[in-house]
Structure formats: C-alpha cells, structure tokens
Amino acid sequence: MKRAALILLLIALMLPIASSQYRYGDVEVVFTDRGAITVTRGAITIGTSNFRTWGPDWSWAATCSEQSDWNIVSSPTATETIVSVECSSRCSFASISWRVRAWIGLDALLMEINATADDDSSFAGVAWDFELPIAFFKGKSVEALFPNGSTVTVKLREEHVPGNWTIAYFTGGVGWIVPFEEGGGLLIAVFGDIWPTGMDLEVQDFREWGGTSYALRNWLFFDLTMFKGQRLRILVYVHPYANETELEEAKALVRDVMNRLAWGESLTTIREYIVSGLKLEEAAIIRRTQGPPLMFIAFLAFIIVAGTLISYVLLKGRRIRRP
Numbered sequence: 068m069k070r071a072a073l074i075l076l077l078i079a080l081m082l083p084i085a086s087s088q089y090r091y092g093d094v095e096v097v098f099t100d101r102g103a104i105t106v107t108r109g110a111i112t113i114g115t116s117n118f119r120t121w122g123p124d125w126s127w128a129a130t131c132s133e134q135s136d137w138n139i140v141s142s143p144t145a146t147e148t149i150v151s152v153e154c155s156s157r158c159s160f161a162s163i164s165w166r167v168r169a170w171i172g173l174d175a176l177l178m179e180i181n182a183t184a185d186d187d188s189s190f191a192g193v194a195w196d197f198e199l200p201i202a203f204f205k206g207k208s209v210e211a212l213f214p215n216g217s218t219v220t221v222k223l224r225e226e227h228v229p230g231n232w233t234i235a236y237f238t239g240g241v242g243w244i245v246p247f248e249e250g251g252g253l254l255i256a257v258f259g260d261i262w263p264t265g266m267d268l269e270v271q272d273f274r275e276w277g278g279t280s281y282a283l284r285n286w287l288f289f290d291l292t293m294f295k296g297q298r299l300r301i302l303v304y305v306h307p308y309a310n311e312t313e314l315e316e317a318k319a320l321v322r323d324v325m326n327r328l329a330w331g332e333s334l335t336t337i338r339e340y341i342v343s344g345l346k347l348e349e350a351a352i353i354r355r356t357q358g359p360p361l362m363f364i365a366f367l368a369f370i371i372v373a374g375t376l377i378s379y380v381l382l383k384g385r386r387i388r389r390p
Contacts, residue, residue: 087145089171089354094253094307096176098145101137102152102167104178104305106253113245113253114199114283116303118180121192122160131156137165147351148172161188163293172345173353175306175317179338182300184293193288195303197243197255198273198280199223209283210244211237212256214265214325216318218244221270223281232275240268241321242304243283244314251309254317256324257285258302258337263328302338320344 087098094113097105106113118134121127130136137154144151150169156162162185169178180195199209206225210218221235242256257266267286273279287301304324306317324337 087143087150089176091174091307092251092309094251096171096305096307098143098150098152098169099135100139100143100152101134101154102143102150102165102169102178102180103134106305106307108247111203112200113247114197115280117196117198117282118165119192119194119196120156120161120190122158123189123191125191126160128158128160131158131161131163140164147354148347155185161190161293162186163188170342170345170347171350172342172347173350174313175304175345177338177341177345178303178305180301180303181298182293183298184295186295188293190288190291190293192286193291195257195285195287195301196282197245198282199245201272201274201279201281204281207248208246209270210246211235211240211268211270212242212244212254212318212321213237213239214241214322214329216322223270224272227272227274229275232272234270234272234281235268236270237268239265240285241265241325242285243268245283251307252314254304254306254308254314254321255283256304256321257287258304258324258328258334259287259300260328260332260334260337261299262287263325263331265325300334302334302341304341 089096093108095107097107099105103116103118105115116134120132122132137156140153140155148171150167150171152165152167154165154167156165164183164185166181166183167178169176204223206223208220208222210220212218219237224234241258242254244252244254246252259266269282269284269286271282271284273282293299304320306313306320308314308317320341324341327337327340
C-alpha cells in the first residue's frame with residue numbers, strides 16, 4: 068500500500084510538468100518547471116529560451132545566472148491555457164524572486180516574467196535569449212525584428228571565428244523571426260514599458276565558450292541595480308506562423324504594441340490587450356477535445372509501468388528473504 072501511494076505521489080508531482088506542452092500545427096511548445104520554453108518541430112528542436120544575468124564585472128554564478136539554475140518555490144501549474152511558475156535565485160550579487168505566467172492562446176502565446184528583488188542586487192547585464200542548435204541552423208538565416216515591422220537578415224556563420232562571438236548587433240530592436248526551410252516559422256518579440264522604442268539585439272556564437280548553440284539575445288539592461296522590493300517585468304510574445312499572411316498578422320500586432328508603448332501605455336494594459344486577442348476560450352475547448360498530448364500519455368504510461376516493476380522486484384525480494 069505504501070509503495071502504491073508513493074507511485075501515485077510521484078505521478079501527481081510530475082503531472083504539472085509533463086502536461087505543459089502545447090501544439091500549434093506541426094510546432095510544439097514545451098514549458099520547463101522553471102518557466103523556460105523549448106520549441107520543437109517534429110523531431111527537430113528549433114530553440115530554447117533562457118533568462119540570463121551577470122554580476123558586477125561580468126561575474127557568473129552557477130546558482131543564479133541562468134534560468135535553469137533557479138530554485139523552484141512551488142510546484143508549477145498548467146491548464147489548457149495557463150502556465151504558472153514561481154522560483155527564486157540567490158548568489159553573491161543578487162537575491163531575486165521570479166514569477167513566470169504564460170497565456171497559451173489558439174495561435175500564439177504570451178509570457179510575463181516578473182523579477183522582484185528580495186535584497187539589493189547588482190547586475191552588469193540582464194538578457195533574455197532564444198538559443199538555436201548550431202547543428203541544425205549553421206549556414207541558415209534569421210531576421211532581426213524592429214518596432215515598425217521591418218527586418219534585417221542575419222546569416223548564421225558555419226565556422227566559428229575565435230575571439231569574435233558576436234555575429235550581429237542592432238539597437239532599437241524588438242525580437243526575432245526564425246524561418247523554416249519548408250515554409251512558416253516563428254516570430255518572437257520582447258516588450259517592456261522601459262523600452263518603448265526597442266532594445267539592443269545581438270546574435271552570439273556560443274562556440275566561443277564551448278557551446279553548441281547560437282543565441283538570439285534581447286539585452287534588457289546593462290549596469291542595473293535593483294533595490295530591495297523593486298520589481299521589473301517583461302512580456303515575451305511567441306507566434307508560430309504557417310504562411311506569410313500569418314506572419315504579417317503577427318508583425319501587425321508587434322507594430323501596434325510598440326506604438327502603444329511609445330504613447331505611454333502601461334505594460335499591464337499591454338498585457339491585457341494581447342491576452343484579449345489570444346482566443347483562450349477557443350483554445351481551451353479545442354485542447355480538451357484533443358485530449359492529453361501523446362508525449363504526456365507515453366510519460367504517464369512509463370511512470371505506471373516503472374512503478375509496477377519496482378513494486379514487483381521489491382515484493383519478490385521480500386519473498387526470497389523469508390525463511
């Protein structure tokens with residue numbers, strides 16, 4: 068009985084994480100237990116998001132510099148249309164509480180990332196990255212996206228140039244477009260009322276540090292000091308598109324949002340505006356009709372089978388030990 072309860076508890080703990088995956092046509096978005104996303108298309112990983120911070124003098128701390136290092140404060144929750152995550156990070160230069168909330172619409176999703184200083188914190192740099200695997204993207208092109216909807220094409224170099232990790236750098240940008248070879252692609256935009264005219268964008272080659280990805284980086288801050296109780300937040304808009312018409316619709320929303328920010332609208336108002344257009348009710352109905360994702364069903368079956376086998380082995384061992 069105790070073993071069965073333990074197995075059920077394990078399943079219950081894993082449910083929120085395992086079910087945080089959402090499909091847009093042939094594109095799937097999966098949320099991690101710390102609120103990052105991985106975007107896949109079939110068996111190919113398109114990219115993974117990562118929030119990064121650097122301490123004074125560009126110091127790096129294994130306990131808080133990357134989103135994957137955050138401590139989970141409470142179990143992540145996920146429904147058909149909303150994902151919520153609460154985390155914290157502590158190191159020599161920062162003490163931050165993080166809250167990530169995402170609204171998963173019918174055609175696109177919106178993430179809100181909140182950072183609250185639990186103590187005075189200092190950063191040389193703060194950035195939001197979307198990392199592309201070099202093995203798949205080398206030699207291909209992406210596009211830097213600007214507030215008026217214009218773009219600049221960036222070719223991802225095949226060979227690394229030691230000492231030169233910056234492939235491209237732009238000011239006054241808002242995000243990225245990642246085209247797929249067979250048509251369609253992914254539009255990503257980062258909004259904040261601190262950047263009404265855009266922020267710095269950079270494409271980095273992580274091979275400089277032994278990595279295996281290109282980073283599409285939105286620089287949020289340089290030389291930032293957060294005093295205890297101070298809060299900062301950004302919105303990340305992710306729109307998979309299947310054709311040029313859908314891409315132009317996504318660009319139109321970006322232009323609209325940036326115009327609203329330039330006129331002084333608050334980020335709360337912007338968030339509500341975007342969420343109102345995500346068609347959450349329609350998305351929830353469709354996802355309930357479709358049922359759980361296949362990966363989730365396979366995962367659940369694995370947990371049940373593994374638990375059954377463990378119980379069988381333990382029970383068999385007990386029988387062997389009996390006189």
